[in-house]
Amino acid sequence: MTLAIFTVLAVISVITALLVVFSKNPVHSVLYLIVTFFIIAAQYILLNAQFLAVVHLIVYAGAIMVLFLFVLMLLNLNQDTEPQKSSAWKLSAAVASGLLFITLIGALKGSSVAIAASPNPEVGLVKNLGNVLFNDFVVPFEIAGILFLAAMVGAVLVGKKDMAV
Amino acid sequence: MLEIIKTVPIEYYLLYSTVLFCIGVFGVLTRRNAIIVLMCVELMLNAVNLLLAAFSTYLGDAQGQIMVFFIMVVAAAEAAVGLGILVMIYRNTKSTDISLLDRLRN
Numbered sequence: 001m002t003l004a005i006f007t008v009l010a011v012i013s014v015i016t017a018l019l020v021v022f023s024k025n026p027v028h029s030v031l032y033l034i035v036t037f038f039i040i041a042a043q044y045i046l047l048n049a050q051f052l053a054v055v056h057l058i059v060y061a062g063a064i065m066v067l068f069l070f071v072l073m074l075l076n077l078n079q080d081t082e083p084q085k086s087s088a089w090k091l092s093a094a095v096a097s098g099l100l101f102i103t104l105i106g107a108l109k110g111s112s113v114a115i116a117a118s119p120n121p122e123v124g125l126v127k128n129l130g131n132v133l134f135n136d137f138v139v140p141f142e143i144a145g146i147l148f149l150a151a152m153v154g155a156v157l158v159g160k161k162d163m164a165v
Numbered sequence: 166m167l168e169i170i171k172t173v174p175i176e177y178y179l180l181y182s183t184v185l186f187c188i189g190v191f192g193v194l195t196r197r198n199a200i201i202v203l204m205c206v207e208l209m210l211n212a213v214n215l216l217l218a219a220f221s222t223y224l225g226d227a228q229g230q231i232m233v234f235f236i237m238v239v240a241a242a243e244a245a246v247g248l249g250i251l252v253m254i255y256r257n258t259k260s261t262d263i264s265l266l267d268r269l270r271n
Contacts, residue, residue: 002173017208020201044218068203123226
């Protein structure tokens with residue numbers, strides 16, 4: 001049953017990811033990407049990473065994709081006027097990504113993955129994650145905060161109309 | 166022990182994440198609209214996130230999920246700055262076609 005759910009979700013998300021790449025209209029791409037993110041959130045729930053699933057939904061589907069859609073509407077790009085790359089370029093891109101896929105699969109095929117005998121099933125719950133984040137990862141957490149501040153200031157500065165600097 | 170660990174081998178997650186990552190690479194290489202290129206980068210980041218979360222659950226170690234949080238932070242910062250730069254580019258060139266942006270080459 002779990003395997004069936006996993007497989008169905010995986011197949012749907014691969015199809016929607018392909019539609020993100022292949023759809024002509026950028027708005028459709030954004031909407032398909034939102035579907036993909038929802039399915040990835042469902043995969044997190046399947047992995048019992050519940051807090052991660054909720055944060056993923058809030059950050060990606062709630063913030064980042066709204067930002068993308070907003071910029072798309074702001075720039076009035078919601079029609080399929082995108083110039084296409086030449087078919088030779090597309091073919092070489094397909095070959096390149098296919099070769100990357102084959103290489104990664106081939107490299108990972110023979111590797112033996114050590115799975116814990118009885119992993120703690122509550123590893124993805126808020127209590128456990130909070131303990132780890134604020135005990136072992138306090139300094140990276142603070143640095144991430146500084147990174148966010150810098151990104152925010154940078155985004156505002158770049159987006160300003162008159163760069164009077 | 167979780168149901169998923171007993172029924173779904175970790176290799177399936179490896180395959181799934183690799184497929185999503187390669188779709189993202191293909192999108193970055195083929196599309197010319199800069200917004201869709203950024204979206205494909207997000208797709209690649211999500212493939213990596215999913216694999217980190219899967220290994221975290223299968224190994225019973227929370228550090229993988231913490232790493233996913235930091236990747237989300239970087240992805241959000243990247244999207245904000247990237248879209249800001251994109252709006253700026255659009256103001257100057259009236260287009261989001263990335264093949265116009267090869268002036269650094271000359």
